[in-house]
Amino acid sequence: MKATSFIPVYVAAGLALALTPTAARPMHAGIDYQRYLQEIDSVQSDLDQWRDMFGEEATANGWMPVSEDRSADDLEEDMRQRIFLSQQDVATAQAANPEANFSIFSPFSALTTDEFSTKVMNSYVQGNGSEASHTRTARSLRQQIDFTTAQEMIEALIESIQAQSEAGTVQPASDDDTPAADSDITTEAPATRKPRRQPTAAPSTAAPTTTPTPTTSAPVVEPVTTQPAVASATPATTEEAIVSDGESVDWSASACMSPIQSQGQCGSCWAFASVAAVESAQCIAGGQSSLTKYSEQQLVSCDSQNWGCNGGAPVYAFQYIEQNGLCTEDAYPYTSSSGYSSSCSSSCSKSKTGITGYDNLDTGDENALLDALNTHPVVVAVASGNAAWKQYTGGVMSSCDTSTLDHAVLAVGYDSSNLKIRNSWGENWGESGYVRLKRSTADMGTCGVLTDMSHPQM
Numbered sequence: 001m002k003a004t005s006f007i008p009v010y011v012a013a014g015l016a017l018a019l020t021p022t023a024a025r026p027m028h029a030g031i032d033y034q035r036y037l038q039e040i041d042s043v044q045s046d047l048d049q050w051r052d053m054f055g056e057e058a059t060a061n062g063w064m065p066v067s068e069d070r071s072a073d074d075l076e077e078d079m080r081q082r083i084f085l086s087q088q089d090v091a092t093a094q095a096a097n098p099e100a101n102f103s104i105f106s107p108f109s110a111l112t113t114d115e116f117s118t119k120v121m122n123s124y125v126q127g128n129g130s131e132a133s134h135t136r137t138a139r140s141l142r143q144q145i146d147f148t149t150a151q152e153m154i155e156a157l158i159e160s161i162q163a164q165s166e167a168g169t170v171q172p173a174s175d176d177d178t179p180a181a182d183s184d185i186t187t188e189a190p191a192t193r194k195p196r197r198q199p200t201a202a203p204s205t206a207a208p209t210t211t212p213t214p215t216t217s218a219p220v221v222e223p224v225t226t227q228p229a230v231a232s233a234t235p236a237t238t239e240e241a242i243v244s245d246g247e248s249v250d251w252s253a254s255a256c257m258s259p260i261q262s263q264g265q266c267g268s269c270w271a272f273a274s275v276a277a278v279e280s281a282q283c284i285a286g287g288q289s290s291l292t293k294y295s296e297q298q299l300v301s302c303d304s305q306n307w308g309c310n311g312g313a314p315v316y317a318f319q320y321i322e323q324n325g326l327c328t329e330d331a332y333p334y335t336s337s338s339g340y341s342s343s344c345s346s347s348c349s350k351s352k353t354g355i356t357g358y359d360n361l362d363t364g365d366e367n368a369l370l371d372a373l374n375t376h377p378v379v380v381a382v383a384s385g386n387a388a389w390k391q392y393t394g395g396v397m398s399s400c401d402t403s404t405l406d407h408a409v410l411a412v413g414y415d416s417s418n419l420k421i422r423n424s425w426g427e428n429w430g431e432s433g434y435v436r437l438k439r440s441t442a443d444m445g446t447c448g449v450l451t452d453m454s455h456p457q458m
Helices: 033-038 041-062 072-096 115-121 150-167 269-286 296-302 314-324 368-375 387-391
Strands: 100-104 357-361 376-384 392-397 409-414 418-422 434-438 453-457
Touching: 033 041, 041 357, 072 100, 072 387, 072 434, 100 115, 100 387, 269 296, 269 376, 269 418, 269 453, 296 314, 314 357, 314 453, 357 368, 368 376, 368 409, 368 453, 387 453
Parallel strands: 392 434
Antiparallel strands: 100 392, 357 453, 376 409, 376 453, 409 418, 418 434
């Protein structure tokens, strides 16, 4: 959603440093300090419980504050105030989202909202399909990310190399990855992508296509609906994939959805969303009883139009997959949890996925999104660098206090009032890795979900 690199951060273990109010002091802007002093004992209890539940996961994924040269008392006081700030974030998010649930018992509660926003803001960029350059150019990051010290970078690099050595994927190749000689990928003349109904600034041109291998008829894979679905000997049409009133689809409960994953410290949401869209679409189109799990690491390391752990555009990922195919996850496992993107490997055998192009949906067109979801999941972008996404634990989110699109996710279903979204922050976030967004056409949908929508053509 795999190898994991542990960044050295402070995690208090077995300490009971209940500072007296006179010893505590403010370390963070925006803290209600008088209230904090009154609640310091309960905050310490919450911190201890949060650390037991999420400390190891947060440390492994870089979701903890960077340790500094301070005393143990100061470090514990810092953590305590961070939990209190997250309690304030919970109250703010809850007031704006009455149908959702928020809690400090979420993986990101040791981060301030600003730190959390910085971690997610370099993960997604809106691609332009008309720019077909295959040269990886320098990208100016919006804020400094990934590593705060040279030592952390070195340790993350060592961990990544060790993980690749164990997986047997350390053979380097050029960034412009091309199919190996023994690959079953074939290159054909470029085909024209399905045109947008109304041109916008989003990606809009074609990429070379390959012809997928014909599949035999098989029992159709359908999303969970409000009524039992009847299997068919041929792939389902849009009408067959939903109930007659068209009010409910949920691909997450089908055999064509892989388990929730975590991108770790790497800004690779674009790769996780794109791979999940392609592997699910292939499984659904072929009427398969299980999907083929493909490699996110291949995109992170080899897709030269994107920027690895510094973000990417799903449409560029679709172009890469169409032109090159994908290795399986077992053959090319994910090794970038530490935030380091390794060089491209050519040691695995790439397979066709059946993708023949991609389609961008018109900005703000909810009906187009629902129509596409009747066929298979759709990649969407959201504004996630805010308290609501940071502290979400369940229910229906209806409001975000930021508007900048910074995170690529996968829309997997809908009902009469909500959209269901698959995230890549692990199964301990949200509703076992998923979030529900309230359907709305105002302001490009909840958290901007209707702004940039794309899906593979099969």
